[in-house]
Amino acid sequence: MNQKLELIKSSIKSIPNYPKEGIIFRDITSLLEVPEAFQATVDIIVEQFKNKGITKVVGTESRGFIFGAPIALALELPFVLVRKPNKLPREVLSQSYELEYGQDTLEIHTDAIVEGDNVLIIDDLLATGGTVEATVKLINKLGGKVEHAAFVIGLPALNGVERLEKMGVTSTTLVDFDGH
Numbered sequence: 159m160n161q162k163l164e165l166i167k168s169s170i171k172s173i174p175n176y177p178k179e180g181i182i183f184r185d186i187t188s189l190l191e192v193p194e195a196f197q198a199t200v201d202i203i204v205e206q207f208k209n210k211g212i213t214k215v216v217g218t219e220s221r222g223f224i225f226g227a228p229i230a231l232a233l234e235l236p237f238v239l240v241r242k243p244n245k246l247p248r249e250v251l252s253q254s255y256e257l258e259y260g261q262d263t264l265e266i267h268t269d270a271i272v273e274g275d276n277v278l279i280i281d282d283l284l285a286t287g288g289t290v291e292a293t294v295k296l297i298n299k300l301g302g303k304v305e306h307a308a309f310v311i312g313l314p315a316l317n318g319v320e321r322l323e324k325m326g327v328t329s330t331t332l333v334d335f336d337g338h
């Protein structure tokens with residue numbers, strides 16, 4: 159692993175048994191407190207996706223907003239929010255998705271994506287891939303396509319990469335951690 163990736167990985171704190179027994183919470187707030195690590199995270203993703211024909215960056219609530227916004231600005235692209243229910247003020251499209259226990263819903267403004275958009279999705283962490291799968295469905299329903307999604311953290315044990323591959327989406331994770 160190169161120096162920048164090592165800095166990023168070492169800046170992420172791991173909290174055992176949060177928010178519940180058996181989960182190791184990978185905390186990006188500690189990375190955000192190290193400007194060199196935050197900057198390196200943005201720079202690596204921007205470098206990978208510049209000049210690739212992407213037309214919009216979509217970030218998913220809430221940690222996806224933190225990384226999505228500076229990446230969209232650096233790529234000089236529009237930044238679109240996918241939010242939890244009843245947060246967006248204009249006409250929305252909704253998509254439900256399965257959580258480990260129960261269901262949740264994500265929403266997007268119907269005019270935020272247009273036919274032919276080539277979207278890069280940004281989130282902080284890829285676990286089961288449920289969040290991004292729902293986000294891809296929203297974008298596809300509005301006529302956009304998603305070829306790539308980029309994450310700071312991957313949890314390979316939860317098979318999110320494979321789940322997104324089945325939808326034709328390639329995933330980039332900067333650093334991976336074992337376990338849930």
Ligand SMILES: O=P(O)(O)OC[C@H]1O[C@H](OP(=O)(O)OP(=O)(O)O)[C@H](O)[C@@H]1O
Nearest residue numbers: 219220221281283284285286287288289
């Ligand atoms: O790959 P998945 O299994 O879908 O899990 C990953 C998602 O879970 C977390 O968000 P959360 O829903 O906890 O929201 P938050 O960012 O507002 O904390 C994380 O920020 C990802 O968006």
Ligand SMILES: Nc1ncnc2[nH]cnc12
Nearest residue numbers: 182183184185283285338
């Ligand atoms: N282990 C984990 N750490 C932080 N955020 C998460 N979202 C889903 N799983 C997570």
